[in-house]
Structure formats: C-alpha cells, structure tokens
Amino acid sequence: MVSAVAQIADDDRARLRLWLRLLRTTRAIERELRERLATAFDTTLPRFDVMAALDRAPEGMMMGELSRFLLVSNGNVTGIVERLVADGLVVRSHRDGDRRAAIVRLSDAGRTTFAAMAAAHARWIDELLGPIEPDAARDISATLATFRSQWENDA
Template sequence: MVSALASVATDDHARLRLWLRLLRTTRAIERQLRERLADAFDTTLPRFDVMAALDRAPEGMMMGELSRFLLVSNGNVTGIVERLVSDGLIARGHRDGDRRAAIVRLTPAGRTQFATMAAAHARWIDELLAPIDPATAQDITATLTAFRSQWEKEA
C-alpha cells in the first residue's frame, strides 16, 4: 500500500514538473520573440498577435471576435488596434452599415508588413526549437492537442 501511495505522489510531482517546464519554456521563447520583434521590426508581440489574427481573417473581424480569439480583454485590443490604425496597418469599418459593429482588417501595407514579420517569426521559432527533431515535435504536438481536446470537453 505504501508503494502505491509513493507512486501516486511521484506521478503528481511529474505532472507538476511538466507544468513548470512548459511554463518556463513558453516564457523563455516568448521573451526571445518579444526581443527579436522589437529589434528587427520595432514592434511588440501583442501587435504581432493582432496582425496574425487579422491575417487569418481577410474579411476582417469584429472587435469582440478579435478579443475572444486572442483571449484578452476588449480594452487591451482597442489600444493596440488604435495604434495599428494610426500607423496605416489596419483599417476600421462597420459591418453591414451598423455603426455599432466595428470590424477591423489588415490594409495592403499591413499585409505586406505582417508577411515579412511572419516569415522572420517562423525562422526564429525554427531556430529556438531546433534541438527538437521534427518527429518529436509532431509527437509532442499530438499529445498536447489530445490533452487540450479532452480538457475542453470537460469545460
């Protein structure tokens, strides 16, 4: 009976260590991306994230959709969008003539700038994760996807 309890305790610590390792790794990669985006493009990771979301939605997104997609508050997105609009990288309009339904989309200049940043971002990720071979990366991705799918079902 004692060995069964010891095994459970070890398993619990293994999951805790996994969580901490995932968190540290994510933070380290994110820190590198923030620094590189600032140095190479004089931009921030949140600006990049907003542009990436809009790049996936060429028809544009409503502000609320954008906030939900990015998992941040409307207030956070509004400030970023305002700056991107003033920089000419995002255009703001209204859906179906409804002035209350603001929709934002990348401008042609925004698409061009984002394509350049996205290519650099992809190279940086490849460089930062180079020690992980592609097969292992696929296995880890599949495991995390399965975990997330199970977790989302319970929520």
C-alpha cells in the same frame, strides 16, 4: 513534519515538473520573441498576435471575435487595434452602418508588413526549437492538442 512537495505522488510530481518546464520554456521563448520583434520590426508581441489573427481572416473580424480568438479582453484589443489603425496597418469598417459593430482587417501595408514579420517569426521559432526533431515536435504537439481538447470541451 513532511513538506507539501514531499507528499505529492510520483506521478503527480512528474506532471508538476512537466508544467514547470512548459512554463519556463514558454516564458523563455516568448521573451526572446519579444526582443527580436522589438529589434527587427520596432513592434510588440501583442501587435504581432493581432496582425496574425487578422491575417487568418482576410475578410476581417469583429472586435469581440478578435478578442475571443486571442483570449484577451476587448479593452486590450481595442488599444492595440487603435495604434495599428493609426500606423496604417489595419483598417476599420462598420457593419451595416452600425458604428458599434466594427470590423477590422489588415490593410495592404499591414499584409506586407505582417508577411515580413511572419517569415522572420517562423525562422526564429525554427532556430529556437531547432534541437527538437520534427517527429518529436509532431508527437508533443499531438499530445498537447489531445490535452487541450479534453479541458476545452468542459469549459
């Protein structure tokens, strides 16, 4: 009897190995970033991600828009935003007086705090991915962008 893995064609096996390497690499980098954010800024990666999304939209984002951008549920985003509001890093306003249509954006303190976190994050990524030459990084990124656009359009 032949194992299921042995039945996989060489090309498919190469793609499977690629998937596993991407997954392991992503998990390792994410774990390191989580630790560094906790140590340096006493924050979490999800909080950083919310602040990064809001930094890209200085005019603010609707809560639903924010959750779609981050590819997480409204409930996950709501809890994080509530804590960021309580910490004074995010402000919430309501569109046209509609309390259900909350728009959130970084506060002045949030922009300052995020700028420091983003600078450290960029240094950490440069350190963690330092062995990859810039041209190779651009090539890998372009390949992954092509792949993403192929399956994203079908969704």
